[in-house]
Amino acid sequence: MIKAVKYMGALKRGETKPHLFECEDGNLYVVKLMSNPVGKMILVHEHIANGLAKYLGLPVAEGKVIYLSRDLIDRTPEIQKFNMEPGPHFGCLYYKNAVRPTTEKRIIKCQNLHQMAGVIVFDHWVRNRDRCSNYFNLIIDEGAVHNKLYMIDHAGCFHSSIRSSKRLKATAYYMDVFWGDLYKEFQPFLSDKKLFYRYISAIEQFPDDEIERIVLSTPPEWESDTTELDGLAAYLIERKNNLKEPIKKLLSNHWGI
Ligand SMILES: Nc1ncnc2c1ncn2[C@@H]1O[C@H](COP(=O)(O)OP(=O)(O)O)[C@@H](O)[C@H]1O
Numbered sequence: 187m188i189k190a191v192k193y194m195g196a197l198k199r200g201e202t203k204p205h206l207f208e209c210e211d212g213n214l215y216v217v218k219l220m221s222n223p224v225g226k227m228i229l230v231h232e233h234i235a236n237g238l239a240k241y242l243g244l245p246v247a248e249g250k251v252i253y254l255s256r257d258l259i260d261r262t263p264e265i266q267k268f269n270m271e272p273g274p275h276f277g278c279l280y281y282k283n284a285v286r287p288t289t290e291k292r293i294i295k296c297q298n299l300h301q302m303a304g305v306i307v308f309d310h311w312v313r314n315r316d317r318c319s320n321y322f323n324l325i326i327d328e329g330a331v332h333n334k335l336y337m338i339d340h341a342g343c344f345h346s347s348i349r350s351s352k353r354l355k356a357t358a359y360y361m362d363v364f365w366g367d368l369y370k371e372f373q374p375f376l377s378d379k380k381l382f383y384r385y386i387s388a389i390e391q392f393p394d395d396e397i398e399r400i401v402l403s404t405p406p407e408w409e410s411d412t413t414e415l416d417g418l419a420a421y422l423i424e425r426k427n428n429l430k431e432p433i434k435k436l437l438s439n440h441w442g443i
């Protein structure tokens with residue numbers, strides 16, 4: 187957990203109305219608040235998806251628990267209307283040169299383009315339906331020589347704001363096939379099935395106790411009910427072995443490989 191030291195303003199987009207803070211490590215973070223309009227439970231999804239993606243080596247914007255102090259809130263009058271509470275909130279590292287993954291020119295300059303296969307497999311594992319056709323939940327950090335893709339926004343995983351352990355238990359077996367314009371942008375550049383299958387194996391080999399460790403590292407202020415956390419871990423453990431079918435379908439029905 188790191189402390190926020192300075193408020194830098196509200197982000198222009200996003201249903202969860204994130205804010206930008208400078209933190210004690212000198213970096214800027216995009217912070218989703220416990221009081222965000224979609225609900226506190228999405229911080230749990232951000233935290234867990236971030237930890238899982240990081241473990242897999244996927245290019246997720248580095249996530250951190252960001253502590254907002256009473257002192258910072260009190261001395262920043264412009265944030266008082268956002269109902270910010272002192273305590274832990276979720277932040278991810280801000281990329282100031284972020285652009286949307288739209289043109290071929292931008293995409294082929296990405297040195298980690300092949301990792302998009304992993305992003306797609308990952309979205310199916312955690313049931314993230316909010317990327318396949320959303321150009322705002324994958325960013326390209328533009329550099330002078332190379333670009334790099336980063337995953338952001340995992341609020342919508344695990345059924346988003348209607349997640350419950352009961353719903354997760356009842357739906358874990360069902361693997362949706364996600365498809366949309368954002369995924370389609372990458373189709374011309376990823377033509378080797380093996381790339382996708384390598385990520386499926388990596389998820390199958392994800393140790394159950396690591397999954398549990400990541401899930402249980404959720405701050406209790408965001409989820410105090412351990413039944414909910416146990417339900418999330420069980421959901422991930424069940425689904426990690428069910429990825430072959432949906433990815434096979436996606437590749438043959440949409441990708442043409
Ligand atoms: N790490 C980041 N670096 C740069 N811009 C970001 C980052 N995270 C979010 N943004 C910008 O803020 C917007 C809203 O953030 P997002 O996480 O997608 O919130 P929401 O869940 O409300 O959609 C994004 O669409 C993007 O434009």
Ligand SMILES: [Mg+2]
Binds near residue numbers: 200339
């Ligand atoms: Mg978003």
